[in-house]
Amino acid sequence: MDRRGFLRTAAALPLMQSLLPGLAAAEDVYPSRNITMIVPFPAGGQADLAARPVAAALERILGKPVIVDNRAGGGGGSVGNAQAARATPDGYTLLMTLSSLAVLPEADRLFERTVAYEVSQFAPIARVLADPTLLAVPASAPWRTLKDFIDDARRRPGEIPYGSSGPYGTLHVAMEMFASSAGIRLLHVPFRGAGPALTSLLGGTVQAMAGAPGTLKPQVEDGRLRVLANWGAERIPSFPGVPTFIELGYRDVEMYIWAGLFGQRELPAPVMTRLRGAMAQAAASPEVVKTFSAVGSAVAYQDAPEFAKFMDRDSARLIAAVKRIGRVE
Known part of the structure; x- marks a missing residue:
């Protein structure tokens, strides 16, 4: 570069520096494009039931399409879970899945199979449902x-x-x-x-x-x-006449089919914050509450920290049950 070119570049530096914060902010705005919400099961199950009204609410709150993508396969949701685990951690591929998330890696180990994913690859964002089976x-x-x-x-x-x-x-x-x-x-x-x-x-x-x-x-x-x-600890309002296994004498039979939204472990903090706020709004929206209530399920919202603690406790109980049951087909 000659002396004249160097001087022109130096003179332009202050202008370029003044534009950088704006350019960075524009790049950091989330979301700037469509979001995919993977559901690792076909339509008609608990995860799909949770995903569709929540996706519609998030679309309204975030201002970008949230597309529900049913990716069934592998048994128990392992294929969809694994695909979400491998996705780029940018907030544009999310996972709405069930309590089996923690069980499936242990089942792979039980059968000495290659583990499809690890729970540690995920970051809990919010729980939306937690129904007794x-x-x-x-x-x-x-x-x-x-x-x-x-x-x-x-x-x-x-x-x-x-x-x-x-x-x-x-x-x-x-x-x-x-x-x-x-x-x-x-x-x-x-x-x-x-x-x-x-x-x-x-x-x-x-x-x-x-x-x-x-x-x-x-x-x-x-x-x-x-x-x-x-399978719950107590009877539920939508089925008040149905007894629990516990009250019928089977005290070790307790299980909940919860549904929660996850991102990847490396999800940037600003994106996680945005998603947590959006999920809090979505879970409280009249549309979501009404949709869940119509089928006998109450919103069971938990923000990320509480959901992570709940999941740790519940997963430990389920993993212990899997080990106790052993290899079954």
Whole structure:
């Protein structure tokens, strides 16, 4: 560079420096494009039920499209979870998933498989639902009570088929937790999500299923399904006549099918702050509250710090249950 060119560049430096903060701010504005919310299950299950009204609310709050992307596969949500874990940590790929998030890596280790992802790759943003799991059977089935079901299962070990969202997914672990405690053996029929499992239950391919209140309530109200027991610590308002496993004497049978939003561990702090604020607004929005209430689920919002603590406690209990159950198909 000659002396004249150097002087021109030096003279322009103050102007360039004055523009840099504005340029940086423009680049840092989040979001500046569409956001993808991965749901690692087909439509019709608890994660999808949580994702769609929340995505619509976030779209309004953040001012950019939030696209729900159902990426089922692998069993229990492992494929979608892994894809979200590997995504660029910029806030444009989020994950709405279930309590099976912590169980699936342990199941991989149990079967000596390559672990698809680790929970440590994720950063909890907010919990939105936390429903007790319910045991549902066809309304035409002969079982009127949980005792009826257990007595029949003892007479016919391994013959009563039940559906799940995939091996070691939330619904599978719930049923095996119950079967282990009751001393019965059932026939596991895995599907790619709770939606297909529910369709199979309604069609008579399987005879039982653990499910969330929101996915089961419409079918119960239509007289197509009957609910025998509740995996929660207490009865729930949307199913007040359904006893808990605990009150029926199975004190170690307790499970919740929670749904929460996650980003990647390296998510920038300003993006995390923006998402936490947006989720607080979304969870309180009348549209989300109304949508959840219509299917018998209450908003169970927790901000990131509380959600992380809750998840640690719940995951420890579920992992212990998986180790106790051992290798089952």
